[in-house]
Amino acid sequence: MKEPSCIVLGGGGFLGINLCRQLATAGYRVRAFGRRCLFPDALRDVDWYQGDFNNGAALASAMQTYEIVFHLVHATTPQSANLDMKGDLEQNVVSTLALLDISRKLGIKRIVFVSSGGTIYGSPKQIPTPETAPTEPIAAYGVSKLAIEKYLAIHEILYGLEYRILRVSNPFGPYQIPVKNQGVISALLSRGLRRETIEIWGDGSVVRDYVFVADVIAALEAALNDSSSERVFNIGSGCGRSLAEVIACVEGILGTRLTIDWRRGRSVDVPISVLAVERAATILGWTPTVSFESGLQRTLDWWRSVKV
Amino acid sequence: MKEPSCIVLGGGGFLGINLCRQLATAGYRVRAFGRRCLFPDALRDVDWYQGDFNNGAALASAMQTYEIVFHLVHATTPQSANLDMKGDLEQNVVSTLALLDISRKLGIKRIVFVSSGGTIYGSPKQIPTPETAPTEPIAAYGVSKLAIEKYLAIHEILYGLEYRILRVSNPFGPYQIPVKNQGVISALLSRGLRRETIEIWGDGSVVRDYVFVADVIAALEAALNDSSSERVFNIGSGCGRSLAEVIACVEGILGTRLTIDWRRGRSVDVPISVLAVERAATILGWTPTVSFESGLQRTLDWWRSVKV
Numbered sequence: 238m239k240e241p242s243c244i245v246l247g248g249g250g251f252l253g254i255n256l257c258r259q260l261a262t263a264g265y266r267v268r269a270f271g272r273r274c275l276f277p278d279a280l281r282d283v284d285w286y287q288g289d290f291n292n293g294a295a296l297a298s299a300m301q302t303y304e305i306v307f308h309l310v311h312a313t314t315p316q317s318a319n320l321d322m323k324g325d326l327e328q329n330v331v332s333t334l335a336l337l338d339i340s341r342k343l344g345i346k347r348i349v350f351v352s353s354g355g356t357i358y359g360s361p362k363q364i365p366t367p368e369t370a371p372t373e374p375i376a377a378y379g380v381s382k383l384a385i386e387k388y389l390a391i392h393e394i395l396y397g398l399e400y401r402i403l404r405v406s407n408p409f410g411p412y413q414i415p416v417k418n419q420g421v422i423s424a425l426l427s428r429g430l431r432r433e434t435i436e437i438w439g440d441g442s443v444v445r446d447y448v449f450v451a452d453v454i455a456a457l458e459a460a461l462n463d464s465s466s467e468r469v470f471n472i473g474s475g476c477g478r479s480l481a482e483v484i485a486c487v488e489g490i491l492g493t494r495l496t497i498d499w500r501r502g503r504s505v506d507v508p509i510s511v512l513a514v515e516r517a518a519t520i521l522g523w524t525p526t527v528s529f530e531s532g533l534q535r536t537l538d539w540w541r542s543v544k545v
Numbered sequence: 546m547k548e549p550s551c552i553v554l555g556g557g558g559f560l561g562i563n564l565c566r567q568l569a570t571a572g573y574r575v576r577a578f579g580r581r582c583l584f585p586d587a588l589r590d591v592d593w594y595q596g597d598f599n600n601g602a603a604l605a606s607a608m609q610t611y612e613i614v615f616h617l618v619h620a621t622t623p624q625s626a627n628l629d630m631k632g633d634l635e636q637n638v639v640s641t642l643a644l645l646d647i648s649r650k651l652g653i654k655r656i657v658f659v660s661s662g663g664t665i666y667g668s669p670k671q672i673p674t675p676e677t678a679p680t681e682p683i684a685a686y687g688v689s690k691l692a693i694e695k696y697l698a699i700h701e702i703l704y705g706l707e708y709r710i711l712r713v714s715n716p717f718g719p720y721q722i723p724v725k726n727q728g729v730i731s732a733l734l735s736r737g738l739r740r741e742t743i744e745i746w747g748d749g750s751v752v753r754d755y756v757f758v759a760d761v762i763a764a765l766e767a768a769l770n771d772s773s774s775e776r777v778f779n780i781g782s783g784c785g786r787s788l789a790e791v792i793a794c795v796e797g798i799l800g801t802r803l804t805i806d807w808r809r810g811r812s813v814d815v816p817i818s819v820l821a822v823e824r825a826a827t828i829l830g831w832t833p834t835v836s837f838e839s840g841l842q843r844t845l846d847w848w849r850s851v852k853v
Contacts, residue, residue: 319703322696323642326634330692334631369679373695375702380695384638387681387688388630394683395627 239264241346243461244300246290246336247309248283249274251413251420252351252405252453256307257283259454270299271310276412276543291332297339305461306340308333308350311382314419315356318378329381330388337392347399349460350389353382354404354471355445355510364477365446365513368404368469375507390468401460403453406473406512410450410532411539421480422447422533425487425495426540434496441481441499444509446473449532452525459521467520473512474525490533547572549654551769552608554598554644555617556591557582559721559728560659560713560761564615565591567762578607579618584720584851599640605647613769614648616641616658619690622727623664626686637689638696645700655707657768658697661690662712662779663753663818672785673754673821676712676777683815698776709768711761714781714820718758718840719847729788730755730841733795733803734848742804749789749807752817754781757840760833767829775828781820782833798841 243260247253248269254276260267261282268284277285288295290310300306312328313321340348356379358366374380389400407421415424421437428435456472488495517523527535551568555561556577562584568575569590576592585593596603598618608614620636621629648656664687666674682688697708715729723732729745736743764780796803825831835843 319699322699323639326639326642326692331631331634334634371677372680373698375699377696377699380692380699383695384634384688384692387691388685390681391627391630391683391685391688 238266241304241461242266242302243305243307244268244270244303245307245309246270246296248280248285250309252408252450253309254279254412255410255450255454256309256457259458263458268299268303270296275414279412290336291328293335293339296336297343300339300343300345304346306336306345306348307457308336308348313378313381315376315378318381319376322377325377325381326384330384333385334388337388337398341392341396341398345398347401347461348389349401349403349457350385351457352386352402352404353379354406354473354512355507357382357386357404358510360507361510364509365475365511366471367513368471368516386469400468401463402469403456403460403472404469404512405453406446406448406471406510408448408450408453410536413450422483422487422536423540425484426491426537429487429491429493429495430540432493432496434498436498436500437480438500439480439506441484442479442508443506444477444479444511446476446511447478447483447529447532448472448474448525449527449529449535452527455526456517456521456523459517459523463521465520467516470517470521471512471514472517472523473514474529475512475514476529477509477511478529486530486533490530490537546574549612549769550574550610551613551615552576552578552611553615553617554578554604555619556588556593558617560716560758561617562587562720563718563758563762564617564765567766571766576607576611578604583722587720598644599636601643601647604644605651608647608651608653612654614644614653614656615765616644616656621686621689623684623686626689627684630685633685633689634692638692641693642696645696645706649700649704649706653706655709655769656697657709657711657765658693659765660694660710660712661687662714662781662820663815665690665694665712666818668815669818672817673783673819674779675821676779676824694777708776709771710777711764711768711780712777712820713761714754714756714779714818716756716758716761718844721758730791730795730844731848733792734799734845737795737799737801737803738848740801740804742806744806744808745788746808747788747814749792750787750816751814752785752787752819754784754819755786755791755837755840756780756782756833757835757837757843760835763834764825764829764831767825767831771829773828775824778825778829779820779822780825780831781822782837783820783822784837785817785819786837794838794841798838798845
């Protein structure tokens with residue numbers, strides 16, 4: 238087995254499933270920890286530990302004998318967090334403080350945390366946005382991600398608990414299912430295939446940095462072994478695409494027009510979010526390798542292969 | 546009565562007493578809210594409401610009919626926060642979220658929040674440190690202050706609840722008593738007067754930006770009426786002074802040598818912290834007016850006048 242051993246918190250979700258599969262393929266001993274796995278077959282080569290991130294005893298038990306923690310859990314969404322900021326803070330930040338305590342006691346070597354490239358900067362003045370830009374979230378979701386980032390830093394200072402933070406933009410790909418208004422590409426593809434109406438907020442002008450999941454996973458694997466002095470890395474394609482362009486691409490690949498129910502914009506949406514990814518290139522030797530079109534095709538192939 | 550009416554949360558503490566006295570003198574209707582007042586006589590012209598910041602019902606009741614909230618409460622210290630980060634987060638950030646909810650429901654016009662100029666930047670790369678410097682706290686105390694700042698911003702975006710943030714450096718002056726390792730100038734003066742031994746952490750090289758309390762209060766009053774688009778202001782003297790220099794000044798003014806028990810440095814101490822205060826000068830028309838020596842003399846006079 239390749240060292241070090243890895244536990245993936247949120248291992249049953251979109252990024253988690255993709256990460257666990259890649260780590261297992263690469264030869265790491267890997268355990269997936271989560272409340273549920275939406276695609277149990279996808280994890281059949283991975284040790285699955287069912288548990289709640291907010292349950293410290295379950296977490297501590299699951300983490301024993303593992304060296305690296307991938308922290309992919311966020312109990313809320315950009316939409317839900319604003320409706321209950323206290324709950325968002327408690328479920329995400331307070332629970333992460335418990336995770337940090339457990340990690341310290343168990344002698345965990347490193348925590349790799351997936352933060353939010355799309356919300357942590359707020360409405361950025363600089364596009365594409367580098368890691369050094371001010372962090373001024375305009376929604377509670379970004380505040381709790383930011384607070385977790387800061388507590389990670391403090392635990393390294395106080396206790397030598399290593400960490401890396403990946404601020405991921407808008408990932409898409411296999412195993413992402415459109416829930417709670419997230420994953421617009423999954424929604425477009427899956428509903429388009431079924432010729433269902435798709436609800437879209439805004440007017441299609443909102444620009445995002447869509448990155449294919451295999452590229453995100455490659456960055457997470459690179460962060461696992463990074464020995465640089467950097468701690469925070471933007472992970473995205475580095476390119477902006479309007480929602481209207483995305484819709485046109487999906488229509489092209491499906492060979493059909495989509496039926497869209499346009500709804501008014503949400504206040505948590507910034508108009509444009511594109512990440513500068515030079516730091517990850519220089520330090521991690523990572524660059525995105527899958528083109529948007531190719532990622533879209535691979536995602537479509539996956540949707541055609543599954544029954545959801 | 547001068548408008549608007551003001552409630553000062555933490556009104557019984559060091560900054561709170563000074564602020565309430567000044568607001569009352571200036572003709573504002575003012576209420577002090579707090580768990581206790583260390584100098585009840587000092588607030589005899591001010592309406593006193595005893596209550597716990599963590600008790601939402603008491604807070605809501607106290608805040609009725611007031612328009613401006615000065616939020617001066619921080620339930621922890623830079624030392625204690627690291628020992629119980631979860632408690633720090635709950636007592637300060639979660640409670641502030643409750644305050645923001647109440648403020649929204651009561652139609653509060655503005656919240657003026659005292660943040661921490663000494664901890665929010667961490668170990669700054671730029672001295673003096675402007676408001677635009679990265680916020681990378683090295684202790685949990687700074688993280689909870691930062692999270693509160695961010696939630697204030699979000700409440701203005703979502704609900705139009707105005708706010709101003711003053712990142713205050715190291716204030717000193719009358720009504721500051723040396724508790725929980727805070728207020729080194731008070732400790733030096735009061736113990737020096739009584740010829741007691743004073744415990745000091747570090748070797749005296751640590752540099753801080755000491756600002757006299759009357760200047761801080763003037764800045765708070767300016768923030769009350771500010772109509773600019775700026776939200777965050779550093780408030781300090783803009784000058785750094787080593788602890789060794791401070792000790793020498795205190796010895797000079799007391800005309801005696803102090804007995805100091807030197808202890809090893811604490812990890813929460815950054816080596817140097819000096820704030821750039823140009824923004825407050827330009828936007829608020831505020832500059833510090835009391836020299837360090839003069840502030841020291843006024844603080845000494847106060848210590849001589851009280852029995853603590």
